[in-house]
Amino acid sequence: MNTPHREDLLNRLEEKYKTVDNRTDVHLEGLLYSKPMTYWDYVQTDALLNLQVQRTTLPDEMIFIMYHQVNELLFKMILWEMDQLCHSEKPEPQFFTEKLMRISRYFDMLTTSFDIMGDGMSIDQYMKFRNTLTPASGFQSAQYRLIEFGSTDLINLIDNRFRATIDRDTPYSHAFEHLYWQAAGKDHATGKKSYLLVEFERKYKAEFLRHMEEYNTINIRQKFKQLPEEDQNNPELVKAMRHFDHTVNITWVMGHLNAARKYIGDGDATGGSDWKKYMHPKYQRRIFFPELWSQEELDTWGEEK
Numbered sequence: 001m002n003t004p005h006r007e008d009l010l011n012r013l014e015e016k017y018k019t020v021d022n023r024t025d026v027h028l029e030g031l032l033y034s035k036p037m038t039y040w041d042y043v044q045t046d047a048l049l050n051l052q053v054q055r056t057t058l059p060d061e062m063i064f065i066m067y068h069q070v071n072e073l074l075f076k077m078i079l080w081e082m083d084q085l086c087h088s089e090k091p092e093p094q095f096f097t098e099k100l101m102r103i104s105r106y107f108d109m110l111t112t113s114f115d116i117m118g119d120g121m122s123i124d125q126y127m128k129f130r131n132t133l134t135p136a137s138g139f140q141s142a143q144y145r146l147i148e149f150g151s152t153d154l155i156n157l158i159d160n161r162f163r164a165t166i167d168r169d170t171p172y173s174h175a176f177e178h179l180y181w182q183a184a185g186k187d188h189a190t191g192k193k194s195y196l197l198v199e200f201e202r203k204y205k206a207e208f209l210r211h212m213e214e215y216n217t218i219n220i221r222q223k224f225k226q227l228p229e230e231d232q233n234n235p236e237l238v239k240a241m242r243h244f245d246h247t248v249n250i251t252w253v254m255g256h257l258n259a260a261r262k263y264i265g266d267g268d269a270t271g272g273s274d275w276k277k278y279m280h281p282k283y284q285r286r287i288f289f290p291e292l293w294s295q296e297e298l299d300t301w302g303e304e305k
Contacts, residue, residue: 055132060125067116068138075143078106082150086218093234096223100240107247114255118262126263135196139184142204149211151248152221152288159183160285172212176205180284220244221289241289249286250302253279 010024017024040046051069054061085091085099148157154175158166162178176182185197193201216222224232224241231237257279281302290298 056129058125058129060121061129063116063121064126064129067113070113071110072141072143074106074110075141075147078103078147079143079150081106082147082220086150086215086220086223088223091223091227093227093231093237096227096231097234097237097240100220100237100244104240104244104247107244107252111247111252111255114259117259121263123263130263135194135199137196139181139196140200142200142207145181145204145208146211147248148286149208150215150219151244152219154179154212154216156221156287156290160283168216172209176209176212180286224289238292242292245288245292249288250281253281253286254302 013024013027017027035041052062052065054065081099081102085096088095091099153168154172155163155166155168157180158175158178159180159182166175166178182197185194185200186192187194220241224237260279283302285301287293287298287301293301
């Protein structure tokens, strides 16, 4: 028996399929033969749980693999939120704040998860299986680079030594060669790129350049600066901006650095980078929104207390 609610649903379905030149009856008939949805089909559990392939027989390598896969899933969640914010033409302060806090919570999860790395693996096992990973490195996380490009203007991601020579008119390909993380993949004396960096660029450079151009005027910093002055002074929004900046560029980075210190000490990273200077925020001074910090805060950025 048709009810008003059912009639309304059918009418709305008619309108929906009419816009794509489809007949509603065909879709309704298809429902007769479709399988009921299950959790494991919806989440693709079997596929997800078969993505972990060890290179060694050491049990804790499985923890290492899964941990980094979880990181990449969280990075994807962050990029999902950033895409909505940055492509919103005129975001309201409440929407802006909500998206930033979502992103910050994901980074909070990433930060606290370093206990898994710091306390959840045998140092002895790690020091053995890490030798099979060379020259791969967490440096090669492309999603993390996309997060940076979507967060701030390129000038704030340029190596400190070259910022005075680069401006908004600099070609993207030139700016790319002077991003802060380039230094971690080059020989300091000759400038020759390591295999780590060469392979990273071979796979992702074209995508990075497209992303740099796309987000040049719509990154989070630019979206904030495009807001009316009253909205830029919104206390909750400013607080969310600062929290995001500090969480990404100090809290999370230092959590990563301290976990690496526990296992590597003063040793080399698997990719051969000078990871201590590359990672430590006080050296490269990655700051997404410098205008939101006092001079004292800028001067002491990343200093360990």
